[in-house]
Structures are given as C-alpha cells and as structure tokens.
Amino acid sequence: MTDTRTKPMDAKRLQDILLISPFHRWLGLRIVSQSGDSLELEMPWRDEIVSNPAIGAAHGGILSALVDLTGLYAVLAAGGVAKATVDLRVDFHRAATEGPLRAIGCPIKMGRTLSIADTQILSADGRLLASGRGAYVSG
Amino acid sequence: MTDTRTKPMDAKRLQDILLISPFHRWLGLRIVSQSGDSLELEMPWRDEIVSNPAIGAAHGGILSALVDLTGLYAVLAAGGVAKATVDLRVDFHRAATEGPLRAIGCPIKMGRTLSIADTQILSADGRLLASGRGAYVSG
Amino acid sequence: MTDTRTKPMDAKRLQDILLISPFHRWLGLRIVSQSGDSLELEMPWRDEIVSNPAIGAAHGGILSALVDLTGLYAVLAAGGVAKATVDLRVDFHRAATEGPLRAIGCPIKMGRTLSIADTQILSADGRLLASGRGAYVSG
C-alpha cells in the first residue's frame, strides 16, 4: 500500500457531503476545521443520545459513530478515497456527560485499498472521552 | 479471571433496564429471546439512521451501537456484571438497507473484572451484516 | 463483498504452505484437522515463548501470532484468498502455562477484497486462553 494522499478536499464540498447523511444531520455535525492532517468536527448535545440517565452519559454507540465518521471524513479531507468503513475499534475512557463534543480525526495511513485514521473524542473542556480507529476501504 | 456467571436475569427486568436508556428507546429495541448463552434483540428501521441515502444504508455507528449494547445486555442476561463498555470492535460485512435488524449477543468470557461478548447483526432474512465484540467492565 | 468460498484446499498442500514460513517452523505448528468451516492447529510448548517466568505464561505476542496465522490459514483452507493480514484483534482470557496449545480458526466472512476469521486458543484440557479476529486481504 503506497500513499495515495492527493490534494485536500474543499471545505464547502466536505460539509455538503457530510450532511447528505440523515444520521449526520440528526447528530447535528459541524466542521470546525480541516486540513490534510486532521479534521475537527463538533456535535451538540441532544437528550436522545443518553445511555445512562442516572449520570446523563452519552451512549457508547454515539461516540463510536463519531469515531467512525470522523475518521472517514478525515481521509476524504486529506484527499483520500474512503467508500465505507470495514472495521472500527473504540476505547471508552470517561463518561461524556455534556456537549458539545469535539471529534478530531487524523489519517494514519492512506492506502490504495485501505486507509486508516485515528480519532479522539474530547469534551468541551478538552478531556479525552474516547478514542479509536477505523479502517476504510476505497473501492 | 474466573467465570462469574450466576443465574440469568429475569426477562421482564432485563427489558425494563434496557429501556431506561433514552437512546435505546429512540432505537426502538425489543428483546426477542434471552438465555444464559445468548440474547437476541430486534430494532425497527427508522429514516434517521441512514448514512448513505443513495443506497439507503444504515450508519455504521448504529450497527456499532447495536453490537455494543447487545453484548453488554447479553452479559447481564447471563447473570454477569457489566457496568460499562471499555472497548468495542466491529467489522462491517454488508450494507444494512432495511429493517428490522436482529442482534444476537453471546458472552465469550464472564470475568470478575472484565467480561467479553460477541454480537452478530443480521438482516431480517438472516444475512450477516456486521459482527463484533465488546469488553465490559464490572466495577 | 460477496462470498467467494470455492473448494477447500488439499490438506497436504496446506501443510506445505504453512511450513514455508521459518517462524511457523520455529513455532512447530502442525495441522490437526481442516474443513471449509474450521482449521485446527497444534503448537508444542517451547521455553523461549515464556513472558512471565514467575508463572511460566506464554507471551501474548505468541498467542497473537497463533490467532493471526490460524485465521489466515482457515481462510485458505476454506478455499479463499488471503495474501496478508491487514488487522488483528486479540483478547487474552487466561494465562497459557503449558503446551501443547490448540488454535481453532473459523472463517466468518469470505470476501472478494477482505476476509474475516475468528480464532480461539485453547489449552490441552480445553480451556479458552485467548480469542480474536483477523482481517485478511486478498490482493
């Protein structure tokens, strides 16, 4: 697998593609910043994402969705091709109890067949809540 | 880690606990069957879960949420303790394009500190859409 | 990804390919049984594989190697194509303190681009020591 990073994708176009997905619109995603090296997204809180109402923590599936999609769009932002996620791994470090949540994705390997990106999920005050990695297929 | 499987949890109580979570209610989860060896859940389709509207495929984050929660509740159903997910790994095999989705979780290791469960996500006609594993902490 | 399982590989040929690898010869691997659904390998103990001499436990890297290679050869045994491992995930359940170790690999998804196989590592008396999954690329 050789590096296939070409030119970064235009910000407006990335935002448009991101919000084609009804689930991304439901999550209320917004692009904060992007470059060939990283993509930062922001997601507001919404009450339906809560897993444990006793502590008001966001569901791990929501954090996993953020890791998944931020990594994929980080590959696109860097000029790579990522048609679908083939696998995803997420570690949950701390309960996410309020929004907005920040997700920062970084491509680790841009490949011809497969690209890999790491994503960190942070609280508004910068604490690491979850982190993980997706493998994205180009064809 | 020694096996700490005790007696399976009562079905009514499991359903009550499952639906305490607002996100689980949003997903519309329903327990199909449960035993000490496996737990089967069903999730109806809803338009907000779509990732790619061109093919109408469910978002990988939704499938990940199903793998995460089904494994955790499979550990509970088997009489184990699972307070939170520590990590999650999911492989996406085929696009999920219609509901209901079925999720079948099986405990692999019931430990004092950590339990592991595997979950498969199937289409209504029994095709394997995604599969994965969660590690759940007891304290 | 459509299923590309063709006809299972001949046992003699599988053994020959398995032992082309100097590392596999160092591990002393032997095929116990094979079919389109599973492959069982056996590995004798050797003192160099010990991680913690206080309890005489095998190194996690050795168990990981077994998960990796058994899954890949399970795909080959089932008639699939697996050129290289793209990623590997292993859970360690119990210390492996004596040999021989048994590794049982099962293909989960045979794909055109990517195949997935699960492997369990068992002690001689059948206790689950480690389990995991590899993703194998065909080209």
Added chain:
Amino acid sequence: MTDTRTKPMDAKRLQDILLISPFHRWLGLRIVSQSGDSLELEMPWRDEIVSNPAIGAAHGGILSALVDLTGLYAVLAAGGVAKATVDLRVDFHRAATEGPLRAIGCPIKMGRTLSIADTQILSADGRLLASGRGAYVSG
C-alpha cells in the same frame, strides 16, 4: 478512571524487568529511550521471524508482540501499573523486510483499572510498518 501516572520508572530497572522474559531475550530487545510520554525499543532482525520467505517479511505475530509489549512497558515507564494485556489491536501497513525494527509506545490513558497505550513499529529508515493499541490491566 482517573489518571494514575506517578513518577517514571528508572531506566536500569525497566531494562532489567523487560529482560526477565525469555521471549523478550529471544527477540533481542533493547531500550533506546524512555520518558513519561514514550518508550522506544529496538529489535534486531533474526531469520526465524520471517513469515514469507519470498519477500523476507517479518511475521505479523512478531510485530503484534512488539506492539503488545512496547505498550505495556510504556505504561510502566510512565509510572503506571500494568500486570497483563487484556486486549490488543494491530494494523499492518507495510511489510517489514529488514532490521533493526523500532517500536515507539505512548500511554494514551493511565487508569486505575485499565491503561491504554498506542505503539508504532518503524523500519530503520523511519517508515511506518505497523501500529496498534493495547489495553493493560493493573490488577
């Protein structure tokens, strides 16, 4: 999980502990540098680690072992507690065809129960060959 990073471990003591393991001695590991933030190890080539003799590539199991152990010792180097690996995930980016190999591990989360560390495996000329993550339990 709160951060439990205390004071970094003494270099001589870390090297002594690392080489208690017969498998680590077989691998020929050497500590290049260490701090509370990262640990760098070096591993010489040896012919027994080859998987595919046609291209002379190191076995994925060897790279996995390096990811596993470097992460665990990076947690120790940072003053954390890591008794055993509970799970390991590795991505293979490029064939490793000559030595020495360099492994750089960084703690991501130092927890009371569980610590997480990321490790990168690099060729002598600095190319990323593999990368991954281990979860290490403290008790």
